[in-house]
Amino acid sequence: MGTDLRLLLDTCTFLWAATKPESLSHLAVSLLSDPEHELYLSAASCFEIATKARLGRLPLPEAPEIAIPRLRSRLGARSLGISEEAALYSFNLPSLHKDPFDRLLVSQAVVEGMPLVTPDPLIRQYNARVLW
Numbered sequence: 001m002g003t004d005l006r007l008l009l010d011t012c013t014f015l016w017a018a019t020k021p022e023s024l025s026h027l028a029v030s031l032l033s034d035p036e037h038e039l040y041l042s043a044a045s046c047f048e049i050a051t052k053a054r055l056g057r058l059p060l061p062e063a064p065e066i067a068i069p070r071l072r073s074r075l076g077a078r079s080l081g082i083s084e085e086a087a088l089y090s091f092n093l094p095s096l097h098k099d100p101f102d103r104l105l106v107s108q109a110v111v112e113g114m115p116l117v118t119p120d121p122l123i124r125q126y127n128a129r130v131l132w
Helices: 013-019 026-031 043-054 062-075 084-092 100-112
Strands: 006-009 040-041 077-080
Touching: 006 013, 006 026, 006 100, 013 043, 013 062, 013 084, 026 040, 040 043, 040 100, 043 062, 043 077, 043 100, 062 077, 084 100
Parallel strands: 006 040, 040 077
Antiparallel strands: none
């Protein structure tokens, strides 16, 4: 893309990049492999992964507290905490998406000024910049 970007990874984008890169779009592969771009994984995604693993809906090779940091490190992604501003911004979002994890990721993308790398068509309806 020719410019350095700070990219927020959707939960599925993170998991696919770490375990099934063939599921990523060509643009996503290009963005994630560019060393000039900074990749971020939200604490919201960590919570989503841990929750789904606990419920048996997401098999992981090891406990989430080991698997997530290991996969994040392998991708060269940084951890992004949830600010109060981002948490509260979610109140202003229209009710297009019922998934609270995705709503928080959209809020973080807007507040942090970061594109969200996601294939989710519902997220494209928000005012966040989406790349896929």
